[in-house]
Amino acid sequence: MKIVDRYITQTVLSGTLIVLFILVGLFTFFSFIDELDDIGKQRYGLQQVIQYEVLKIPQQIYDLFPSAVLLGSLLGLGILANHNELTVMRAAGLSILRIVIAVLKIGLLLTLLAMLIGEILAPLSQQYAYHNRAVAQSEHENQQIVFNNRYGFWARDGNDFINITTIFPAGGFGGIALYQFDDQQNLQTVTYARTAYYQNGQWLLKQVEKNHLQANQITREYLENTTWNAILKPELIKIVVIDPHQLSSLELYKYIQYLKHNEQQTAQYEFAFWTRLTYPLTAITMLILAIPFIFGSLRNVSVGQRTLVGALIGVGFHMLNQAAGNIGLVYGINSIFSALFPPLLFFVAALFLTQRVIF
Incomplete structure (x- = not known):
């Protein structure tokens, strides 16, 4: 048989x-x-x-x-x-x-x-x-532009909002804008960075312009580099470029947890x-x-x-x-x-x- x-x-x-x-x-x-x-x-x-x-x-x-x-x-x-x-x-x-x-x-x-x-x-x-x-x-061989509109990619991380316009083949990001709010939803800081790389659990922002918003004035400072601690990781950003049905179960689970953490629709x-x-x-x-x-x-x-x-x-x-x-x-x-x-x-x-x- x-x-x-x-x-x-x-x-x-x-x-x-x-x-x-x-x-x-x-x-x-x-x-x-x-x-x-x-x-x-x-x-x-x-x-x-x-x-x-x-x-x-x-x-x-x-x-x-x-x-x-x-x-x-x-x-x-x-x-x-x-x-x-x-x-x-x-x-x-x-x-x-x-x-x-x-x-x-x-x-x-x-x-x-x-x-x-x-x-x-x-x-x-x-x-x-x-x-x-x-x-x-x-347009440029050393740069990957992954977003089809001029507004780029938007994400939320707690009280912070980040906007990314480009992704580099080496894994970094370009055209970064970071908006930081307090618990009363008042805008506190606006940070612009030319490039950003994720290292040792935090973002390393380079060529930074940082604007501090206060009641009566705006203070601006320029930094060669600075760090930003966030749960938002590069792989989560790259995930949204692909159809969710074409991701592995583990990638989907991680992205769902990120959305839940930021009280977004899942x-x-x-x-x-x-x-x-x-x-x-x-x-x-x-x-x-x-x-x-x-x-x-x-x-x-x-x-x-x-x-x-x-x-x-x-x-x-x-x-x-x-x-x-x-x-x-x-x-x-x-x-x-x-x-x-x-x-x-x-x-x-x-x-x-x-x-x-x-x-």
């Missing part, structure tokens, strides 16, 4: 990898076509576009894996069903439950691999892709965070959904028809997931519930349909 288990595993694995390769290829191609419009912006040429798209592939794999595992399982098991191999296996004494367990084993392994890609490789490659793209499109990021945590449930649900379509009422239809049904299910799940997230944000529904509702609903439906087939 171990030989049969390996055969089922190889079939599901090959089907999933084929579908994943096709889906990633299609989405990468469409993204490449869209990116061609930016060719010619400063030093952003065809080579940079190709590099940018290649670096985005790990994120594409992570995003498309649940759909790929559904379609791949339908493809692989569907071929076995059409060739009557599943019938022979069952006639030889292999139960449907045993087949399901064999499919789940490879599904769990692939899900773990996809999660490692999404949590470790994808965020790094995605941020590196955006970094290189911004550098290539900036619903959008909490939904993204819990969506990432429910990723294994989503992937396994898509895998289980393939079982009733192979052994149930669709067992006599063609592979193409099964694939179409699988695609419709995948699209339906995606639409429900997006709708749950948007409704939750608009009406203030708990982020955990909004993120868990679609996968749990499909999971219960998958278990119900599967148990009818098995038992």
Whole structure:
């Protein structure tokens, strides 16, 4: 029976990898076509576009894996069903439950691999892709301008507000304006710095102009450098340049804690965070959904028809997931519930349909 288990595993694995390769290829191609419009912006040429798209592939794999595992399982098991191999296996004494367990084993392994890609490789490659793209499109080769409007990036740190206009490739920041208020929200100090670097848990501001606002006068002083203690770290600033759905769970958690500390809205990021945590449930649900379509009422239809049904299910799940997230944000529904509702609903439906087939 171990030989049969390996055969089922190889079939599901090959089907999933084929579908994943096709889906990633299609989405990468469409993204490449869209990116061609930016060719010619400063030093952003065809080579940079190709590099940018290649670096985005790990994120594409992570995003498309649940759909790929559904379609791949339908493809692989569907071929076995059409060739009557599943019938022979069952006639030889292999139960449907045993087949399901064999499919789940490879599904769990692939899900773990996809999660490692999404949590470790994808965020790094995605941020590196955006970094290189911004550098290539900036006016100066040694400077990365990451903000698309003249107001730059604004952040709050307790009673302090900071404005940053540029990010340097080496990790520093330029065009810093720091506004410090007291507990009564009265502006106390306005500090301008040409550059800033984060060292030993504090900001080192260089070429500083510091303005002290008092009741009857403004005192100005010029400093070669000064320090500013804050919980705001460079990685938190760089996080907001990337879509929150493309960050690792740990990065999202850190940013949520920062927003909570400053009493800012966190619903959008909490939904993204819990969506990432429910990723294994989503992937396994898509895998289980393939079982009733192979052994149930669709067992006599063609592979193409099964694939179409699988695609419709995948699209339906995606639409429900997006709708749950948007409704939750608009009406203030708990982020955990909004993120868990679609996968749990499909999971219960998958278990119900599967148990009818098995038992």
